[in-house]
Amino acid sequence: MTTQPSAKSIPPLTERDDDQHAVGGGLSGFDASAEAIYVAPNWKLVWWRFRKHRLAVFSGVVTLIIVTIALVPGFFSTQPPEQIDSLRTFIPPQRIHFFGPDGFGPYVYDITGQRNPTTLMMEWVPDESKPIPLGFFVRGYDYEILGLIPTNIHLIGVSDPAIISPVHFLGTDRLGRDQWSRLMYGTQVSLSIGLVAVILSIFLGVLLGGISGYFGGWIDMIIQRLIELLQSLPPIPIWMALTAAMPRDWTVEQVYFAITIILSLIGWTTMGREVRGRFLALREEDFVTAAELIGCSKPRIIFRHMVPTFMSHIIAASTLAIPVMIINETFLSFLGLGLRPPAISWGVLLQEAQNLQSVATAPWLLLPGLAVVITVLALNILGDGLRDAADPYS
Amino acid sequence: MSNPTPLLSVRNLKTYFDLDEGQVKAVDGVSFDVQPGQVVGIVGESGCGKSVTIKSVLRIIQPPGRLVEGEILFNPDNGGGQGPIDLAKFDPNSKQMRAIRGKDIALIPQEPMAAFSPVHTIGNQIMEAILLHQPVTKKEARQITIERLREVGVPSPQDRIDAYSWELSGGLRQRAMIAMALACNPKLLIADEPTTAIDVTTQAQILNLLRNLQQQHNTAIIFITHDLGVIAQIADYVVVMYLGRVMETGPVDDIFHAPQHPYTRALLESIPTIQSAPREPLPTIAGSIPHPFNRPPGCPFFPRCPDFIPDTCNAQTPTLQPINQRQSASCFLYHDEAEEN
Amino acid sequence: MLQYIIKRLLLLPFLLFIFSVIAFALIQAPPGDFVTSYIAELAAGGSAVEQAQIDALREQYGLDQPMTVQYVKWITRILQGDLGVSLDWKKPNAELIGERLALTLLLGLFTFIFTWAVAIPIGIYSATHQYSALDYFFTIFNYFGIATPTFMTALVVMWLAFKYFGVSVTGLFSPEYIDAPWSWAKFMDLLSHIWFPMVILGLDGTARLARVMRANLLDELKKPYMEMARAKGMSEWRLVMKYPVRLALNPLISTIGWYLPLLFSGSVIVATVLNLPTIGPLLLRALITQDMFLAGIIILIYCGLAIIGTLISDILLAWIDPRIRMEES
Numbered sequence A: 001m002t003t004q005p006s007a008k009s010i011p012p013l014t015e016r017d018d019d020q021h022a023v024g025g026g027l028s029g030f031d032a033s034a035e036a037i038y039v040a041p042n043w044k045l046v047w048w049r050f051r052k053h054r055l056a057v058f059s060g061v062v063t064l065i066i067v068t069i070a071l072v073p074g075f076f077s078t079q080p081p082e083q084i085d086s087l088r089t090f091i092p093p094q095r096i097h098f099f100g101p102d103g104f105g106p107y108v109y110d111i112t113g114q115r116n117p118t119t120l121m122m123e124w125v126p127d128e129s130k131p132i133p134l135g136f137f138v139r140g141y142d143y144e145i146l147g148l149i150p151t152n153i154h155l156i157g158v159s160d161p162a163i164i165s166p167v168h169f170l171g172t173d174r175l176g177r178d179q180w181s182r183l184m185y186g187t188q189v190s191l192s193i194g195l196v197a198v199i200l201s202i203f204l205g206v207l208l209g210g211i212s213g214y215f216g217g218w219i220d221m222i223i224q225r226l227i228e229l230l231q232s233l234p235p236i237p238i239w240m241a242l243t244a245a246m247p248r249d250w251t252v253e254q255v256y257f258a259i260t261i262i263l264s265l266i267g268w269t270t271m272g273r274e275v276r277g278r279f280l281a282l283r284e285e286d287f288v289t290a291a292e293l294i295g296c297s298k299p300r301i302i303f304r305h306m307v308p309t310f311m312s313h314i315i316a317a318s319t320l321a322i323p324v325m326i327i328n329e330t331f332l333s334f335l336g337l338g339l340r341p342p343a344i345s346w347g348v349l350l351q352e353a354q355n356l357q358s359v360a361t362a363p364w365l366l367l368p369g370l371a372v373v374i375t376v377l378a379l380n381i382l383g384d385g386l387r388d389a390a391d392p393y394s
Numbered sequence B: 001m002s003n004p005t006p007l008l009s010v011r012n013l014k015t016y017f018d019l020d021e022g023q024v025k026a027v028d029g030v031s032f033d034v035q036p037g038q039v040v041g042i043v044g045e046s047g048c049g050k051s052v053t054i055k056s057v058l059r060i061i062q063p064p065g066r067l068v069e070g071e072i073l074f075n076p077d078n079g080g081g082q083g084p085i086d087l088a089k090f091d092p093n094s095k096q097m098r099a100i101r102g103k104d105i106a107l108i109p110q111e112p113m114a115a116f117s118p119v120h121t122i123g124n125q126i127m128e129a130i131l132l133h134q135p136v137t138k139k140e141a142r143q144i145t146i147e148r149l150r151e152v153g154v155p156s157p158q159d160r161i162d163a164y165s166w167e168l169s170g171g172l173r174q175r176a177m178i179a180m181a182l183a184c185n186p187k188l189l190i191a192d193e194p195t196t197a198i199d200v201t202t203q204a205q206i207l208n209l210l211r212n213l214q215q216q217h218n219t220a221i222i223f224i225t226h227d228l229g230v231i232a233q234i235a236d237y238v239v240v241m242y243l244g245r246v247m248e249t250g251p252v253d254d255i256f257h258a259p260q261h262p263y264t265r266a267l268l269e270s271i272p273t274i275q276s277a278p279r280e281p282l283p284t285i286a287g288s289i290p291h292p293f294n295r296p297p298g299c300p301f302f303p304r305c306p307d308f309i310p311d312t313c314n315a316q317t318p319t320l321q322p323i324n325q326r327q328s329a330s331c332f333l334y335h336d337e338a339e340e341n
Numbered sequence C: 001m002l003q004y005i006i007k008r009l010l011l012l013p014f015l016l017f018i019f020s021v022i023a024f025a026l027i028q029a030p031p032g033d034f035v036t037s038y039i040a041e042l043a044a045g046g047s048a049v050e051q052a053q054i055d056a057l058r059e060q061y062g063l064d065q066p067m068t069v070q071y072v073k074w075i076t077r078i079l080q081g082d083l084g085v086s087l088d089w090k091k092p093n094a095e096l097i098g099e100r101l102a103l104t105l106l107l108g109l110f111t112f113i114f115t116w117a118v119a120i121p122i123g124i125y126s127a128t129h130q131y132s133a134l135d136y137f138f139t140i141f142n143y144f145g146i147a148t149p150t151f152m153t154a155l156v157v158m159w160l161a162f163k164y165f166g167v168s169v170t171g172l173f174s175p176e177y178i179d180a181p182w183s184w185a186k187f188m189d190l191l192s193h194i195w196f197p198m199v200i201l202g203l204d205g206t207a208r209l210a211r212v213m214r215a216n217l218l219d220e221l222k223k224p225y226m227e228m229a230r231a232k233g234m235s236e237w238r239l240v241m242k243y244p245v246r247l248a249l250n251p252l253i254s255t256i257g258w259y260l261p262l263l264f265s266g267s268v269i270v271a272t273v274l275n276l277p278t279i280g281p282l283l284l285r286a287l288i289t290q291d292m293f294l295a296g297i298i299i300l301i302y303c304g305l306a307i308i309g310t311l312i313s314d315i316l317l318a319w320i321d322p323r324i325r326m327e328e329s
């Protein structure tokens, strides 16, 4: 026991085989050099943490399904969304039965309508003697995948080409249009409006927030005052006034882009604040000082060193911003100020259910609202999961 | 020299945290005694379980942590009266336990900067401690508070009493914290690294202050630090901890001049390194706390130990045993008592 | 403190000026001026318009002059208390807005109180009982509350009430009181109706607030001062209420700044669905019929309410948080 151990020769306390964060340590200054910190790429760490959040992963899957629908709504539809049938108005949703007399095989019952002599409304009842068999990957009306590949294959539809009566999983509206198919196309418009508006917001937010946070001084001052001003405006009336000012003769595309611009006009401020805050915090970090000391150029520091470190925050923040945009578009269109027919969005669809009378006649017209709720829910939970994974300490 | 009825006697204390990743045995069988009026220093690296030990004594461990077993025998009236009470048996939030916390056992916490609420004045918070345990009016409590602040050396206490903690300098804040801990004349004062976050001169003043107050009131103190230099200045008796276990105990002179456990020796070796290290609180320490997740089997220190005995140290866990008149150690170099199982 | 409030108040006219410019720009945004749409409307109604009358209107509003002059004319008239006449309703704007504004404010305040009274206890409970069954329930409730657009809730509840109870939950008054002069009975009637739009309008905010409160409080519960307060021997309940709840509320106070205006203006949609006599539906109709002067004044009112909301939250925050008080003065 004569040889006293030297502090330097003491090996690290524990070597963990777990690669998330190995631990070394000691008294402060005891053996700092022995700290073995395994450096995994940031996105990998984020992914590992995200995976643990089951509900968020599930929401991610739901989001993927919704995105797929938005990409190829035609594939999921059973009818052209514009197809009007004055003889088949206000048909309630037709229930899908999965097990028929001969085992598995989805089918719906055909429906027959009778006019109620007192209310003069059509009343629809399923005709149990006439099952309509359904099939997967059946041929139906022609559409184009992503506007490029013409095809007529649909995920689900009437499998027997001899049967002409169409099926309505979510019923029909006052013009006899198939609500299921319209919902599929509405998904494309509503989701993409949210996405485009958020991309615009991110662009503005990262640009202005980044400039503000990185350069500071009077630039920061001006951009901050602008953000404060925009944020103190009451957004809803401003959006309403702006959308109401769109000329009536604009095309659907023009209106579509105008709405995304209008929504991101105020939406970028949140993103701008977020980015600025990150920049301010990062500017103090050692690795940025180090990069400055070895003479990296400013753009290089910003884009090579700073932006990657908060990329995951931006992704999480935008995932949380998309549902806000979706809801905003929905209510504008619902009020008749946003997209107008013949465009189809969830808001436009819900316009059919604007008053008690139509809801009482055809409650299924409220179903597009369920699509809104599911989508927003999935995106919110996904976004929360991503944010927690990106930033476990806050 | 060994008093038959210690003020506090901790026996085989175990506190575990049940986390998703696994169980952290933060404190795993800690025993030590505190005699009335004695200053006991607990020393060990960050993360070795010092704070958890004293939080367990105060019964303020929060879930996911829980006190698994052990006795915390507290004997406030020094032999007379009803004898020791086992704090481990109380419900943490029970009336009896709360009557002891803050009154008989007081805490000076690890981060005095953050231990005051920023939106309440320090006077408000000190008076609260008094009003909780003493049958006095608000006015009297305020008077006592001013008195206490004066006692710990806060200049013009009648004004400072209405200050917010962030308006005070680090040293003053620490003094205010001490005033709060002393508000009800505790029998036992627990100071958890009270000087870690302040500069060296202030640190010396605070140590002096604690020493003086301790002598005036004959308060027993458990003083926690990772700094052996501080231990040398203030403690009578030393408990050396490592990964949730006590490695060695003994009077301060013996520990410094005749350390027995290889770990204690390693610590003493490293003193110069400690003093050359920067004094600021290091936020990065958190990352390097050794997690007792994968605690090595056997003696926790064996992977770093220069006197490692193969097939013994990594197979069995030594227990804390007296190894001479004054010191005890938990090491197979001195005895072969192992923990069963 | 006083200094701080005065500083804020001095900023008011400046903000109001900027907002009035924005409101003016908004009402100028639609193509053509309102006289054009007025003529179109009259023509559609079959009545011919005399050129003299058109010119008189143009002159009165200075439509043939540059924008700045028009703005000055517009704002001076408003400042003099002349809110103009609605071309659509053929009534003075002031008359149209008056009572509706009061009802809008009342609904907003009720909803605000409802939101806080429900959300804060939920947030406190959830944070102090993290991962308990009720915490999970509230978390799910909050997610749904945030994900459901208010008008959806309004539509669904309205439909359910009609279908299962045969009652119509629209409006703020029973039919017999709609045009009646104000009386105690009418006020009581209002109270018996207002709770429904209040709950619908408040659900979303309640969910958000409860979520934020829970998160803030969870953060605060980890702070070292909690340990210290426990070590003093305080009872858990008392100490939670005194320290972390108090501190977790601070950031929420600053949300009043945008939440209050949001309530006033956010009621547009619910008010439209539920057919409430507030200024929201008035704005919608004014925008659709291009009754731009009415729309402009309503937007200006919303902006004013937004400023007041921010002011209230700033002052409250300074009052409740000594750190901010220090910083600002």
Ligand SMILES: Nc1ncnc2c1ncn2[C@@H]1O[C@H](COP(=O)(O)OP(=O)(O)O)[C@@H](O)[C@H]1O
Binding pocket: B017, B019, B024, B026, B044, B045, B046, B047, B048, B049, B050, B051, B052, B053, B064, B065, B289, B290, B291, B292
């Ligand atoms: N609230 C907690 N949750 C999980 N683990 C904890 C908690 N508090 C402490 N621990 C663990 O207990 C061990 C001892 O911590 P502590 O007593 O604070 O160390 P120190 O000796 O530095 O005061 C550490 O490894 C830490 O990881």
Ligand SMILES: [Mg+2]
Binding pocket: B047, B050, B051, B052, B110, B192, B193
């Ligand atoms: Mg500690």
